[in-house]
Amino acid sequence: MNFWSFITQNRYEVASLTLEHLWIVGISTVLAVVVGIPLGVLITRKRSLHKPVIAIANIIQTIPSLALFGFLLPAPWIGERAERLAILALTLYALLPLIRNTYVGITSVDRAIVDAARGMGLTDWQLLYKVELPLAASVILAGIRVALVISIGLATIAAAIGAGGLGELIFRGLAMVNNSVILAGAIPAAVMALLADSLLGWLEKRFTPQRAA
Amino acid sequence: MTDATPVVEFSDVSYVLPDGRKILQDLSFEARRGEILILLGRSGSGKTTALKLINRLLELSSGELRVDGRSSKDWNVIELRRHIGYAIQEVGLFPHYTVARNIALVPSIQNWPKDKIDARVQELLRLVGLNSDISSRYPHQLSGGQRQRVGVARALAADPPILLMDEPFGALDPLTRADLQREFLSLQQQLGKTVLFVTHDLHEALRLGTRIALLEEGRLVSLTSANEFLTSSEPLVKKYVEAFGTTERQPEKP
Numbered sequence: 001m002n003f004w005s006f007i008t009q010n011r012y013e014v015a016s017l018t019l020e021h022l023w024i025v026g027i028s029t030v031l032a033v034v035v036g037i038p039l040g041v042l043i044t045r046k047r048s049l050h051k052p053v054i055a056i057a058n059i060i061q062t063i064p065s066l067a068l069f070g071f072l073l074p075a076p077w078i079g080e081r082a083e084r085l086a087i088l089a090l091t092l093y094a095l096l097p098l099i100r101n102t103y104v105g106i107t108s109v110d111r112a113i114v115d116a117a118r119g120m121g122l123t124d125w126q127l128l129y130k131v132e133l134p135l136a137a138s139v140i141l142a143g144i145r146v147a148l149v150i151s152i153g154l155a156t157i158a159a160a161i162g163a164g165g166l167g168e169l170i171f172r173g174l175a176m177v178n179n180s181v182i183l184a185g186a187i188p189a190a191v192m193a194l195l196a197d198s199l200l201g202w203l204e205k206r207f208t209p210q211r212a213a
Numbered sequence: 214m215t216d217a218t219p220v221v222e223f224s225d226v227s228y229v230l231p232d233g234r235k236i237l238q239d240l241s242f243e244a245r246r247g248e249i250l251i252l253l254g255r256s257g258s259g260k261t262t263a264l265k266l267i268n269r270l271l272e273l274s275s276g277e278l279r280v281d282g283r284s285s286k287d288w289n290v291i292e293l294r295r296h297i298g299y300a301i302q303e304v305g306l307f308p309h310y311t312v313a314r315n316i317a318l319v320p321s322i323q324n325w326p327k328d329k330i331d332a333r334v335q336e337l338l339r340l341v342g343l344n345s346d347i348s349s350r351y352p353h354q355l356s357g358g359q360r361q362r363v364g365v366a367r368a369l370a371a372d373p374p375i376l377l378m379d380e381p382f383g384a385l386d387p388l389t390r391a392d393l394q395r396e397f398l399s400l401q402q403q404l405g406k407t408v409l410f411v412t413h414d415l416h417e418a419l420r421l422g423t424r425i426a427l428l429e430e431g432r433l434v435s436l437t438s439a440n441e442f443l444t445s446s447e448p449l450v451k452k453y454v455e456a457f458g459t460t461e462r463q464p465e466k467p
Contacts, residue, residue, distance in 0.1 A: 116305025119268050119377070120319050120367070121294035134309050 003180040003187075010184070014169070018188050021165035024158060025151045025192075028087045032094035032147055037140065039095070040102025041128065050103065057096040065089065065154055069161045086158035086165075093154060094147035101143025105136025137207040145200035152193040156185065219243035219279075220375060220407040221267055226276035228262055228431075236262050237431040239276070244375075249401060249408040251418040251439075253453075254428035260411045263428070264377050267409065268294045280375070295319060298368035298406070302380040305364070306352040312338075312363050313348035319371040337366040342396055358389040365397065369404070376408045382417070394420050415457040419443075427453065 007014055043050040063071070068089050073079045078088050109132050117131045133140075159167025169185030221244040228237040237259045244250040252260040265271040266278055269290050278285045285293060306315050313334050314321075320330045338345050341362040352360055361381055368376055382390045382397075398421060401408060412418055418425050418439070425442045427434040427450055435447045443454055 110305070112301060112305040113307060114305075115265075115270060116299065116301055117307070119265075119270055119294060119297075119299035119301070121291050122318075122322060123291055126322060131307060135307075 003183045006180045006184050014184055014188065017164065017166050017168055017185070018192070021152070021155055021167075021189065021192070024083065024086050024090065024163065024165055025148065025155050028090035028155075029094055029144065029148050029151055031087070031091040032098050033144060035091070036095045036098025036143075036147075037102050040099045040140075041106065043099070043103055044106045044132075045124075053099060054096075054103075057099050060092045061096045065093070065157050066160060068092070069158070073161075082158070082161045082163040085161060086155065086163035089158070090151045090154060094151055097143040097146040097150075098140070101139050101146075102136065105139030105143075106132045108139070109135045134207075138204050141200060141204040141207055145197060145204065148196045148200060149193050152189055152196060156189055216246050218246040220246050220281060221409060222277075222279040223263070224277045224279070226263075226266065226278055227274050228259070228266060228271060229274040235431055237266075237273075240428075240431070240433055241276075242426055242433055242436050244407055244409050246407050247405045248423035249410055249421050251422035251425045252409060252411045252428060253413065253415065253418045253425050255413055257430075258428040259431040260413075260428050261379055262431075264379055264409060264411050267375075267377060268297050268299060295323065295371060296373055296375065298371075298373040298376040300364045300368040300376070300378045300381045302383040306360060306367070308352055311349050311351055312343075312355070315352070315363060316348075316366045316370055318367060323371060333370065337369060340369070340400065341366045357385050358393060361385060361393060365400075369406075374406060376406045378408060379411045380413070381410075383412070383414075390417075397421065415453060 039053060043053050060068075069085060072085050072088055075085075075088075078084045113131060113135070114127065117127050122130065155163075155165050156167030156170055159165055159171050166185040166189045170182050173179065173181030173183075173185065223240045223242050226237060226240040227235065229235050240259075240263060242250075252263060254260045262271060266273045267280065267285070269285055269288075273285075280288065280293060280296070288296075307318070310318070313331075316334050316337055317330045320333055325333070334348060335345055338348060343359060343362050343366070347355065347359065352363070355363065361384075364381060365378075368378070382393050385393065394417060410421060419442070422439045424436060424438050426436045427442075427447075429449055434449045435442070435445055437445055437450075442450060445451065445454075
């Protein structure tokens, strides 16, 4: 049985696993954005928190994904369902690029612009949402892009703990020593990563601030 | 138009960095209503720091600074800054805002009604000699001179009685700079703002200044009218004047 006939015969299963995959990746990326961007902003305001926050996010990044799934297993509520566990783990992995890019994006806004804004009486909030976030948007989007592409790949491993997604086909194919089944999981995941990458790349370009020639 | 009412007063103001370096030491002077007070000095003399103490972008270490008779510490910092226009070198225009939105920044955060803001933007564009068709452009689409004009218009937007200007014309070619200086002077005669103007350019200081305060290593060396500055016997002032060569107000030596 070759790859194409497997896909066509199992199109409903492939489609539903793809949706499951998208769901896990989507939710975890949204959570990482909701947590990571405020944390990134926070460490631009409290510079003393910068090092510890980045260090923790860095350490999380170095934990092998299978081990992280294992560590989280005893957690209450989270550990009850594999899907929750996968979402939490992917969120944790996605934090570093988000925190770091938010921090870098905001701190690299031209000092003259920030001084002018503060000098004219913008409050800290106004400075943030009128000046810093819009000017950092392209760098933050680059962080989301990295996080998203990494998550799509990592999410395949979540199938090892029964969280579903395209990884299920990969693990099944491995067990059956059947390349077509492996590819039926791997290729949609790769296509998903490429699509996400070009979509975010396009957004990033749109949000790049215009500079003097 | 100038009267003796002090609008910005420095009394023994010092500014010390956390590492102990003294940037300003016991600075005392005042800017009077309606005058252009030049803060002149070489780079590192502390003139920009002095300016930033006024709108509290930096907080002074000791002494007292009064704005309109009230200690700057007693002002709500946001209110204080909106009371003072601020224009800086390289302008600090927001690159993601059009010219109109840049100029409208302070009125819009003060929630002026939209039609009043639009009218004010048009008025300011005329005032600084810009054509109203540039209002929908972005800063990177403007020439250096146009950007500086927008910067001045933005600083004037909410009609603040005090203007702080930190080398606003520094990055321009000499001809454009002369144009802007001339226009600024006539603008100032119409508006009668109290202006504190930082520059290292003696010609600019002489052309614009009502009075000139010379700073050196964080201290006030002299404070004189522009005319007195050229004839001052203060050695550092003399050095400064010599370094800039002869000026039109100084007779040629045979």
